[in-house]
Amino acid sequence: MAETANMTREELVAEVERLRAQLGSCGEQVLEKVECHARVKSEIEQLHEAGETVGLANLIVENSPAVLFRRLADDTRKLVYVSENLSQWGYSATDFLSGKAAFENILCPEDKDRLSLEIQKYQDQNVEEYAQEYRIVAADGEIRWVSDETSVVRDEQGHRLFNQGVLLDITSRKLAAEALAASEYKFRKTIEGAAEGYLLMDENLVIKEVNDAYCRMLGYERQDLLGRRPHDFATLEYQRFLESNSERFRTQVHRRFEGSMVHKGGHVVPVLINANTLQDEGGNFLGNVAFVADLTEQKKAMDLAGEVQKSLLPRKDPKVQGLDVAGSSVASEVAGGDYFDYLEDVDAAYPALSVAVGDISGHGVDAALLMTTARGFLRMRAGQPGSPGQIITEMNRHLADDLYGSGRFMTLFYVRLDSKEAKAQWVRAGHDPAVIYCPVLDVFTELGTEAGLPLGVIRETRYFDETGELKPGQIIAVGTDGIWEARNREGVMFGKARYKEILRKHADGTAREILNAVFDAVHRYTGGSKPDDDITLVIIKYGPEV
Numbered sequence: 001m002a003e004t005a006n007m008t009r010e011e012l013v014a015e016v017e018r019l020r021a022q023l024g025s026c027g028e029q030v031l032e033k034v035e036c037h038a039r040v041k042s043e044i045e046q047l048h049e050a051g052e053t054v055g056l057a058n059l060i061v062e063n064s065p066a067v068l069f070r071r072l073a074d075d076t077r078k079l080v081y082v083s084e085n086l087s088q089w090g091y092s093a094t095d096f097l098s099g100k101a102a103f104e105n106i107l108c109p110e111d112k113d114r115l116s117l118e119i120q121k122y123q124d125q126n127v128e129e130y131a132q133e134y135r136i137v138a139a140d141g142e143i144r145w146v147s148d149e150t151s152v153v154r155d156e157q158g159h160r161l162f163n164q165g166v167l168l169d170i171t172s173r174k175l176a177a178e179a180l181a182a183s184e185y186k187f188r189k190t191i192e193g194a195a196e197g198y199l200l201m202d203e204n205l206v207i208k209e210v211n212d213a214y215c216r217m218l219g220y221e222r223q224d225l226l227g228r229r230p231h232d233f234a235t236l237e238y239q240r241f242l243e244s245n246s247e248r249f250r251t252q253v254h255r256r257f258e259g260s261m262v263h264k265g266g267h268v269v270p271v272l273i274n275a276n277t278l279q280d281e282g283g284n285f286l287g288n289v290a291f292v293a294d295l296t297e298q299k300k301a302m303d304l305a306g307e308v309q310k311s312l313l314p315r316k317d318p319k320v321q322g323l324d325v326a327g328s329s330v331a332s333e334v335a336g337g338d339y340f341d342y343l344e345d346v347d348a349a350y351p352a353l354s355v356a357v358g359d360i361s362g363h364g365v366d367a368a369l370l371m372t373t374a375r376g377f378l379r380m381r382a383g384q385p386g387s388p389g390q391i392i393t394e395m396n397r398h399l400a401d402d403l404y405g406s407g408r409f410m411t412l413f414y415v416r417l418d419s420k421e422a423k424a425q426w427v428r429a430g431h432d433p434a435v436i437y438c439p440v441l442d443v444f445t446e447l448g449t450e451a452g453l454p455l456g457v458i459r460e461t462r463y464f465d466e467t468g469e470l471k472p473g474q475i476i477a478v479g480t481d482g483i484w485e486a487r488n489r490e491g492v493m494f495g496k497a498r499y500k501e502i503l504r505k506h507a508d509g510t511a512r513e514i515l516n517a518v519f520d521a522v523h524r525y526t527g528g529s530k531p532d533d534d535i536t537l538v539i540i541k542y543g544p545e546v
Contacts, residue, residue, distance in 0.1 A: 145174040205230065255273070324541040358374060408456065414429070422470040424447070434448060
């Protein structure tokens with residue numbers, strides 16, 4: 001400061017300017033140091049974050065099932081990196097990176113050549129990404145399947161530097177796939193070797209798969225059936241059945257019904273269809289499956305049994321003074337377990353008639369055979385002296401021996417009509433009572449207050465007949481439950497009220513006309529569908545003028 005005292009004014013101004021410049025220069029240097037420190041601090045923080053990220057990535061990789069690798073893209077294919085979780089197969093990454101172990105040495109021998117050829121092909125074709133599946137031998141000797149997803153790393157000039165990728169253990173998936181394939185193979189061999197026809201259809205019932213048995217059944221080649229519908233090969237009657245029941249079938253998961261198909265040669269093939277809708281666990285549609293059985297031989301046997309059974313039923317209505325009688329039976333199958341019969345007294349001068357209406361439990365050929373046995377014994381016993389009660393008691397003993405242990409039984413209504421004496425004697429063995437309609441009084445009553453046990457249940461059972469008077473104009477209807485238990489498409493039964501109304505409405509007609517009216521009404525009510533149970537009815541009109 002002493003020196004400045006001798007300076008001139010101009011010199012002082014210049015010194016101040018110099019000091020200001022020097023101060024400005026020092027400020028810039030300080031600012032640069034501050035900014036540099038901030039940049040270094042930021043870079044350090046970024047490096048720290050990157051380190052944490054790399055550490056987290058390594059942690060994720062080492063704890064995941066995926067094994068990462070990188071190898072040179074030259075002919076040596078030297079491994080330059082492999083993740084530590086190679087240990088899941090019992091190996092050390094260090095051993096592979098040091099050359100102590102080689103990847104080709106753990107390859108399954110059966111896959112080595114294929115794998116090498118594939119890699120060479122991808123290199124020759126300059127493929128950027130490719131996938132392979134092969135087997136390796138783990139350190140414990142277990143065979144493991146791996147999936148290899150490989151990609152190429154290139155330098156700025158486009159030269160191949162590395163092949164890197166991910167290995168995943170897919171052993172469980174492979175074993176599951178092999179088990180599924182084996183199961184599918186077994187299923188297909190079973191289906192192809194089955195005697196029944198097999199169909200797989202879509203939601204519109206278009207055939208997607210079909211086996212040889214179905215092709216043989218209809219006489220067509222597989223390609224003739226694929227893309228078509230079973231409806232296209234059905235008889236006209238079967239087509240109408242399918243169309244009329246299509247809505248009902250859509251709501252049913254399982255369906256069982258009979259039909260008839262037209263063979264390529266022109267003849268009809270009766271079939272039994274067991275069909276169901278396939279759904280996944282969520283209820284979503286997968287397909288419609290049907291197994292189709294050829295019933296040709298069974299139908300022949302059934303037809304023969306049906307013809308035999310029909311030959312045993314009355315072929316014509318009896319002619320007895322004072323009685324107008326008509327009867328009929330319709331089996332739910334070709335042969336049934338329902339039965340009716342007329343047994344006239346041997347003395348033609350004595351106008352008496354016995355009528356029997358029975359129902360064997362169940363229906364089909366076995367029920368028809370039992371019905372035939374019952375008919376034979378009843379006819380034999382009815383030709384001998386004895387009251388209705390005595391006849392049925394002895395018949396029960398005979399049937400009990402035949403039906404023992406089968407769980408079968410027979411219900412029977414047996415009535416003896418003496419038109420000369422205007423008297424009726426009857427036995428009701430577990431059967432529904434006969435319905436009596438009096439047109440004069442417009443009154444319905446029932447014949448048979450005591451039900452009695454069905455035949456064949458207890459061998460020692462005794463049956464007693466009841467007696468009543470016949471009134472002029474009376475209509476006696478003896479039927480089986482197939483009439484009033486017949487159902488329409490909504491599942492509602494025909495019922496006895498409708499049954500009685502038909503009897504009332506047609507009371508002025510002949511016995512045959514009344515009978516036909518009942519059968520027609522049931523047929524219309526069920527929509528013409530095949531009855532679920534046998535239907536049998538006998539109509540008797542009494543009167544001196546008959």
